[in-house]
Amino acid sequence: MLNPALHELPRALQNLLARDDNPATLAALPRRAFLKLGAASGFALGLYPLAARSQAAAEPLKPGQQPSAFVAIAADGTITVTVNRLEFGQGVQTALPMILAEELDADWSKVRSQLGTNQPAYADPRFGMHLTGGSNSIKHSFTQYRELGARARAMLVQAAATRWGVDAASLRTQDGAVLGAAGQRLGYGELAAAAMALPVPAKVALKDPAQFRLIGRPTSRLDAAAKSSGQQDFGIDVRLPGQLTAVVARPPVFGAKLRALDDTAAKAVKGVKAVLRVPLDRGAEGVVVIADGYWPAKVARDALKIDWNTDAAEKVDSERQLAQYRALASQPGAKHFDADMAPLAKAPKKIEAEFVFPYLAHAPMEPLNCTVALTEQGATLWVGSQMPGLDGMAAARTLGLKPEQVAVRVQVAGGGFGRRAIPSSEYVVEACAIAKAAQTVGLKAPIRTLWSREDDIKGGYYRPMHLHRAHIGFDNSGKVLAWDHVIVGQSILTGSPFEGMMVKNGVDVTAVEGMRAPYPLPMRLTVHHPKQNVPVLWWRSVGSTHTAFVMETLIDQIARDTAQDPVAYRMKLFGDQHPRHRAALQLAVDQSGYGKKNLAAGRAWGVAVHESFESVVAYVVEASVKDGQPVLHQVTAGVHCNLVVNPRTVEAQVQGAALMGLGMCLPGAAITLKDGVVQQSNFGDYVVARITDMPAIAVHTVPSADPPTGMGEPGLPPLAPAFANALARLTGKALRELPFKLV
Amino acid sequence: MTTLQVNGRTQQLDVDPSTPVLWVLRDTLGLTGTKFGCGAALCGACTVHVDGQAVRSCVTPISSVSGRQVTTIEAVTADDRVGRAVRDAWVKHDVAQCGYCQSGQVMSATAFLKSLPRGQQPAAADIDAAMAGNVCRCGTYARIRAAVADAARALV
Numbered sequence: 001m002l003n004p005a006l007h008e009l010p011r012a013l014q015n016l017l018a019r020d021d022n023p024a025t026l027a028a029l030p031r032r033a034f035l036k037l038g039a040a041s042g043f044a045l046g047l048y049p050l051a052a053r054s055q056a057a058a059e060p061l062k063p064g065q066q067p068s069a070f071v072a073i074a075a076d077g078t079i080t081v082t083v084n085r086l087e088f089g090q091g092v093q094t095a096l097p098m099i100l101a102e103e104l105d106a107d108w109s110k111v112r113s114q115l116g117t118n119q120p121a122y123a124d125p126r127f128g129m130h131l132t133g134g135s136n137s138i139k140h141s142f143t144q145y146r147e148l149g150a151r152a153r154a155m156l157v158q159a160a161a162t163r164w165g166v167d168a169a170s171l172r173t174q175d176g177a178v179l180g181a182a183g184q185r186l187g188y189g190e191l192a193a194a195a196m197a198l199p200v201p202a203k204v205a206l207k208d209p210a211q212f213r214l215i216g217r218p219t220s221r222l223d224a225a226a227k228s229s230g231q232q233d234f235g236i237d238v239r240l241p242g243q244l245t246a247v248v249a250r251p252p253v254f255g256a257k258l259r260a261l262d263d264t265a266a267k268a269v270k271g272v273k274a275v276l277r278v279p280l281d282r283g284a285e286g287v288v289v290i291a292d293g294y295w296p297a298k299v300a301r302d303a304l305k306i307d308w309n310t311d312a313a314e315k316v317d318s319e320r321q322l323a324q325y326r327a328l329a330s331q332p333g334a335k336h337f338d339a340d341m342a343p344l345a346k347a348p349k350k351i352e353a354e355f356v357f358p359y360l361a362h363a364p365m366e367p368l369n370c371t372v373a374l375t376e377q378g379a380t381l382w383v384g385s386q387m388p389g390l391d392g393m394a395a396a397r398t399l400g401l402k403p404e405q406v407a408v409r410v411q412v413a414g415g416g417f418g419r420r421a422i423p424s425s426e427y428v429v430e431a432c433a434i435a436k437a438a439q440t441v442g443l444k445a446p447i448r449t450l451w452s453r454e455d456d457i458k459g460g461y462y463r464p465m466h467l468h469r470a471h472i473g474f475d476n477s478g479k480v481l482a483w484d485h486v487i488v489g490q491s492i493l494t495g496s497p498f499e500g501m502m503v504k505n506g507v508d509v510t511a512v513e514g515m516r517a518p519y520p521l522p523m524r525l526t527v528h529h530p531k532q533n534v535p536v537l538w539w540r541s542v543g544s545t546h547t548a549f550v551m552e553t554l555i556d557q558i559a560r561d562t563a564q565d566p567v568a569y570r571m572k573l574f575g576d577q578h579p580r581h582r583a584a585l586q587l588a589v590d591q592s593g594y595g596k597k598n599l600a601a602g603r604a605w606g607v608a609v610h611e612s613f614e615s616v617v618a619y620v621v622e623a624s625v626k627d628g629q630p631v632l633h634q635v636t637a638g639v640h641c642n643l644v645v646n647p648r649t650v651e652a653q654v655q656g657a658a659l660m661g662l663g664m665c666l667p668g669a670a671i672t673l674k675d676g677v678v679q680q681s682n683f684g685d686y687v688v689a690r691i692t693d694m695p696a697i698a699v700h701t702v703p704s705a706d707p708p709t710g711m712g713e714p715g716l717p718p719l720a721p722a723f724a725n726a727l728a729r730l731t732g733k734a735l736r737e738l739p740f741k742l743v
Numbered sequence: 744m745t746t747l748q749v750n751g752r753t754q755q756l757d758v759d760p761s762t763p764v765l766w767v768l769r770d771t772l773g774l775t776g777t778k779f780g781c782g783a784a785l786c787g788a789c790t791v792h793v794d795g796q797a798v799r800s801c802v803t804p805i806s807s808v809s810g811r812q813v814t815t816i817e818a819v820t821a822d823d824r825v826g827r828a829v830r831d832a833w834v835k836h837d838v839a840q841c842g843y844c845q846s847g848q849v850m851s852a853t854a855f856l857k858s859l860p861r862g863q864q865p866a867a868a869d870i871d872a873a874m875a876g877n878v879c880r881c882g883t884y885a886r887i888r889a890a891v892a893d894a895a896r897a898l899v
Binding site: 087088089090220223225226228230232233236237245270293296298299364367412413415416452454648653655656657660683688689690692693696697 | 779
C-alpha cells in the first residue's frame with residue numbers, strides 16, 4: 001500500500017523539476033535551513049518544500065537549539081557543517097563545507113563536517129526529496145550552501161555590531177573572526193551564541209566569485225586522515241549495545257518462495273539467537289539467521305537446508321534473453337525521436353551495427369547493510385543511503401509506524417554507484433522486516449542486516465542488459481542522411497515512484513539519455529522495454545553507460561569510413577554550437593599532443609566526448625594490443641564542469657570514473673543468468689578493474705565561472721568508446737560488445 | 744579458549760577456533776578499521792599483518808595465528824614508522840575517495856615497503872604487483888601508485 005506522501009512523489013517532483021531557477025525562489029530556500037528542525041518537519045514530502053516556504057518566516061533561533069540544521073559554531077570556533085548528501089567517495093563532504101565556509105569567511109582549519117538525516121531540511125533544494133544522485137550535489141546545493149554561509153556570516157557580524165555598539169556595515173570578516181574598524185576582533189566562537197539568537201536575514205549579498213579564496217583551491221579532503229588510518233566509521237561499523245547481526249538466505253531465483261526449511265543444524269551454531277522466515281523483495285521469501293556476530297550468522301545460514309519453490313518464478317537465461325532482444329530489435333518500438341528514414345535506402349554509404357551490453361553489478365566495496373533499532377517511540381536506522389527520505393518512509397510502512405517516527409541517520413558509505421538509491425528501498429525494507437520479525441520472538445536489540453559479497457553480486461538491481469541496433473546512411477562527406485536506431489532493455493523506473501515523471505510515451509528516459517545529442521542527426525529512435533525477472537537499477541552514469549559507447553563508436557566509424565580525422569569530424573558536426581563540447585575536446589587534444597606527437601609503435605589514438613548530467617568530458621587515449629589483449633596506456637581528459645569547487649576532487653572523480661569505465665571493457669565484467677540463477681558470485685568471477693589495469697591519466701579542466709555542474713558520473717561514459725575507437729584503428733574492427741571481445 | 748596477540752596485547756577468546764581473524768577483530772574486539780569486502784581473499788579490504796606479513800584476515804582462522812603477532816591498521820598507522828609514512832603519503836596525495844578499501848591498501852603498501860631493503864626505491868611494476876590484490880572500486884589506483892612511491896622516498 002502506498003503511503004499518501006509517497007503517492008504524491010511523482011507530481012511533486014514534476015513540479016520541482018520544472019527547473020525552478022527563479023532567483024527569488026532559490027533565495028527563499030536556505031532560510032528554512034535555519035529553522036529549528038521540528039518546525040518544518042512532518043515529512044509531507046509531496047508538499048515540501050513548497051509548503052515549508054510559507055512557514056519560513058524569520059523566526060529567531062534560540063541558543064542551544066543549535067539550530068541551524070546546517071552550521072554549528074562551537075565556543076572554540078570549530079565549525080561543523082552538515083552535508084545534505086551521502087558521502088560515498090565523491091567528496092561532497094568536503095566540497096559543500098568549502099562552499100559554505102567561503103561565504104562565511106571561516107577559518108578552513110576549523111571546519112568539520114557531518115552527514116545529515118531524513119529530516120526535511122536535508123532534501124535536495126531543487127528536487128524536494130533527499131537524493132544523492134544524478135551528479136547533483138554541488139549543482140543543486142551550490143547556491144544553497146553559499147547563502148547558508150552568507151546568512152550565518154551576516155548574523156555573526158550583527159552580533160559583533162551589537163556587542164561593540166557600532167554599525168554592522170563598518171565591520172568585516174576574515175578567517176573566522178569579525179573585525180572592527182577600530183581594531184576590535186571577536187572570533188566566531190565567541191559570537192556564535194548571540195548570533196544564533198538573531199533573526200535570520202531575509203536577503204544576503206553573495207561574494208563576487210573573483211573574491212573566492214576557498215572555492216577553486218585544491219583542498220585536501222576533510223576525511224583524508226581518518227580514511228588513511230582505519231578511523232573512518234561506515235554504516236557497517238555502527239556498534240550499538242547488544243547489537244545483533246542478521247544474515248539472510250535469499251532464493252536462487254528472483255521472487256522465489258520457500259517450500260520447506262530444516263534449520264536444525266543452523267540453530268545449533270553457537271551464538272545464533274533466532275532463525276526466522278522473512279518476506280523479501282518482489283514477493284520472495286527467505287530465511288534470516290540472527291546471531292551475536294556475522295560469522296556465526298553466516299555459518300548458520302550456510303547450514304540451513306532449504307527447499308526453494310521456484311515454480312512460479314520466471315527463470316531468465318542470458319542466451320535466450322539475447323535472442324529475444326534481437327527479435328524485438330527487428331521491429332520499431334515506442335518512439336522517442338523521429339525523422340524521415342526514406343534517404344536510408346539510397347545512401348551511398350551505410351553502417352549496420354548491433355551492440356550488446358550485459359547486466360552489471362555495482363559491487364561497492366562496503367557490502368550492503370542497514371542497522372535498525374526499534375523503540376517504543378519508533379525506529380532509528382543507520383544506513384548509507386542515497387535516498388534517506390524514501391527509505392525512511394519505506395521503513396515506516398514496513399514497521400507500521402508513522403513516517404515521522406522513523407529517523408534515518410545517514411552513514412558514510414563505502415561506495416554505492418547507484419546501488420544505495422533504490423526506489424523500492426529493497427535492502428532497507430528487508431532490514432526492517434527482519435527487525436520486526438525479531439521483535440515478535442522477543443529480540444529487542446538493534447539488528448544490523450549485513451550482506452555477503454555473494455549476496456551482493458547475486459542480489460540483482462543491476463545496470464540493465466541492453467541491445468542496440470543502428471542502420472545509418474551517410475554520404476561521402478560524412479553527412480548523415482538517416483539514422484534508424486532501436487534500443488532494447490528493461491525500464492529502470494517503470495513501477496517505481498519515478499515512473500510518472502521519467503517514463504514518457506512508453507520510453508524510460510534513463511534508457512535513452514545520451515542518444516543523438518550533441519550531433520545534428522536525422523535519427524529515428526524507438527525503444528522496447530521487455531519485462532524480465534531481474535531487478536534493475538541505475539549504475540554510475542545510468543543510460544550513458546551504453547548510449548555513449550554506441551554514439552561515440554558509431555560517429556568515429558563514420559569518420560573512419562569517410563577518411564576524416566575523428567576530432568575534425570566531431571568539430572565539424574558541432575559547427576558553431578556546443579561550445580562546452582568543443583572546449584573540452586580541444587583541451588584534451590591540446591594536452592595529449594594528439595595529431596602532433598608521434599605515438600610509440602603499435603599504439604593508436606582514440607577519441608570520445610560525451611555530456612552527461614550537464615558536464616562534458618572528452619578523452620583522448622593511447623592504446624595498443626598486446627598478446628591479443630587490449631591495453632590502455634594513457635588517458636588525457638578535457639573536462640567542462642563550469643566552475644570547479646575542489647580541483648583535487650574533480651581530478652579524483654575523473655580518474656575513478658575513467659577506471660570504472662575501463663572496468664566495463666575487461667573480460668569477465670558481466671552478470672549472466674542461467675535458468676534464472678546469477679552465475680557470478682564474487683570478485684573472482686565478476687571482474688573489476690585492478691591497479692594493473694590503471695592507465696596514466698591526466699585531467700584538465702576548462703576554466704569557467706559559470707555555476708558548477710556535477711562530476712560524480714560524467715567521467716565514466718566516454719572512456720570505453722575512446723578505448724574502442726583506438727582499438728578499431730589498430731585492428732580495423734569495430735568493437736560493439738562490452739566487455740570487449742577482440743576475436 | 745584461543746589466545747591471540749593483537750596489536751601487542753594478549754587476547755583470550757572464547758570463540759570458535761575456525762572463526763576468521765576478521766570477525767574476531769570486528770565483532771569481538773571492536774577493531775572495525777579492518778574491513779569486510781569479499782570474505783574470500785579476493786579484494787584485500789581485510790588485510791592485516793601476521794608477524795609482519797600481509798594476510799587476508801577474512802580467510803585466516805584464529806586457530807592458525809595463535810601465538811603469532813596480529814597487527815591491524817589502527818596500530819600500524821599509529822606506532823609503526825613505515826605505516827606512518829604510508830599514512831602520511833595517503834593523506835598528502837588525498838588517495839581515499841569512499842575510503843572503504845584504504846585500510847587494506849595501506850596495510851598492503853606497508854608490508855610491501857617493509858619487505859624492501861631499507862632505502863630501496865620500488866619500481867613502478869613492483870608497486871603494481873604488490874598492490875594488485877587490493878580492489879578499489881572508486882579507482883584510486885593512480886594516487887595509490889604515487890603515494891606508495893612517495894612513502895618509499897620518505898623512508899630513505
